[in-house]
Amino acid sequence: MIANSSVYDELMAFQRDTAALKGVAGRLGWDQETMMPAGSAEQRADEHSAMSKIIYARQTDPRITDWLNRAEPTDPVASANLRHIRRAHEKMLKVPERLAAEIASTTSRAQGIWANARKDEDVAGFLPILKTVIALRTEEAQALSEGGDLYDALLDNFEPNTSGAKIAAMFDAMRPGLVALREAVLAADAPAPLAGSFDEDVQLELSRELALAFGYDMECGRIDRAVHPFSSGSGLDVRITTRTSPADPFNCLYSTIHEVGHAAYEQGIDRVHYLTPLGSGVSLGVHESQSRIYENQIGRSRAFTGWLFGRMRDLFGDFGVQDADHFYQVVNRVNDGFIRTEADELQYNLHIMLRFDLERALMSGDLQVDDLEAAWNDRFKADFGYAVDKPSNGMLQDVHWSVGLIGYFPTYSLGNVYAGCLHAAMRKALPDLDSDFARGDTSKATGWLRTHLQQYGGLYEPVETIENAAGMAASEKPLLAYLDNKFRDLYAL
Missing domain, CATH: 1.10.1370.30 (Neurolysin; domain 3)
Known part of the structure; x- marks a missing residue:
């Protein structure tokens, strides 16, 4: 029991650091919507991409698989934590790092293009980047679904256990x-x-x-x-x-x-x-x-x-x-x-x-x-x-x-x-x-x-x-x- 507790504690300490980094990435997104100078969009896309790579590396760290294999839940809280970590980890392993970074960078740029297109009533100016975004999400869905329904694979990111x-x-x-x-x-x-x-x-x-x-x-x-x-x-x-x-x-x-x-x-x-x-x-x-x-x-x-x-x-x-x-x-x-x-x-x-x-x-x-x-x-x-x-x-x-x-x-x-x-x-x-x-x-x-x-x-x-x-x-x-x-x-x- 002591060894198992130690494994779980190691996993949760690692998870807390990952969650903190995701919080930093979230502050970047908040700043982009509220405070970021208009001319900073390209650099912000690079920052999002860099953070995405760091978080991706942590979420796919092979130690997580080992911790999950060795940790056993000792109470409902631990059981729920392990369930969430396992689900997220398995999803991340299915999505290539290159794709995760490309999605982060592209969607960051696309958000600025959308805002300008909305202001200018310019659908044609938005369609090229939207095609890229849809193509990237389709590729992600194909990786996640493993032959299943593509839409369901993406819906599960937001609402687990539905379709x-x-x-x-x-x-x-x-x-x-x-x-x-x-x-x-x-x-x-x-x-x-x-x-x-x-x-x-x-x-x-x-x-x-x-x-x-x-x-x-x-x-x-x-x-x-x-x-x-x-x-x-x-x-x-x-x-x-x-x-x-x-x-x-x-x-x-x-x-x-x-x-x-x-x-x-x-x-x-x-x-x-x-x-x-x-x-x-x-x-x-x-x-x-x-x-x-x-x-x-x-x-x-x-x-x-x-x-x-x-x-x-x-x-x-x-x-x-x-x-x-x-x-x-x-x-x-x-x-x-x-x-x-x-x-x-x-x-x-x-x-x-x-x-x-x-x-x-x-x-x-x-x-x-x-x-x-x-x-x-x-x-x-x-x-x-x-x-x-x-x-x-x-x-x-x-x-x-x-x-x-x-x-x-x-x-x-x-x-x-x-x-x-x-x-x-x-x-x-x-x-x-x-x-x-x-x-x-x-x-x-x-x-x-x-x-x-x-x-x-x-x-x-x-x-x-x-x-x-x-x-x-x-x-x-x-x-x-x-x-x-x-x-x-x-x-x-």
Whole structure:
């Protein structure tokens, strides 16, 4: 037992150093999005490549195989750590070092090319690098899949133990009800959107207040601006970004709450797990469940929006919304729109279904990169009933494909589904939450999530994590029931 413990301790010490280096690489990515000078992209690509080589060498170190062969789990934590290390190590051994470095360098360059193409509405300028990215990810998928489904191999990087077929079945179960409810809502009278201009510095002030209200630890984090809001880091360094628009303060405020949900998950993990495989969220779908329940089921609830209405009146003065009930309607307004990140709860998953089907077709070879824009525009018109007006509102709107995150998009919908389960369980356990939300107090809700889910990090597998916390089988049904009840009430259907 002593020898075995020594082997495990050696492996974990090595793993902690690797995790620290990955944290440094993550800071490079954060800096690229927030602080990096515009002319530094080429050097940053080289830095990403160098870090990728160092991390790759550590993750494929032959000593890991030896440690894994000799170490035996002595408790559930050790068992989970070994499970994660073994899975990651086996994956890394399948991907050649040359390919890993090329992916890191290419996607770093591609991100800058995408940003410029998006700004200039230049699809043609983006397609060559996108073809390279897709080719590299296809090569990676071929190495990982060992003859299996290519898309599933990449999806597993973000959501272990699921598949494209399972996701497709989930979407098939969700689509009819969502489409029918959307049609009924859009046929009803809708509140007018916000009008006027909202000071961007004041938006940031309120976004900081919201972050604190949702339990974000600013001593171990910070809020900056970025083109695409995101969270970054783990443990004692978890940073978030948001964005502002004078005409749309909700973009800033709810982007902040969303990213705080991600950050709170990382900050809520038991500190004994920091810099270990259990020290980060177990999957992107589970991660997204936290950002979604913070943003939507809590942040867009009638009770919480009543408090938010008062704070906005305090900070912005009269902005044309007469009372808290009207404000609740405006916050949850269902309306036409091109942008996924700005989509309402009701329509959001339809945006994901589009992306899921297109990227799955790219990986199967049924869709070529040259035909992607036309396929996007055709599908969007079919699903939403109006035409894409410019590339930045179409296939250029998301950063994901530029950095090769194939298989990432469906985890957003998994997060919505998981959040539906968690919300149902939380409301059952804490029936008086609305009285707290009406005061801007989310501590009982966020505390419940920390106790039942966040503290465990990667201890359990994704579905097990949700089912342990919610006390029910993971299913899309609670989400669909929540959406149906909410929007039928809002629109008096």
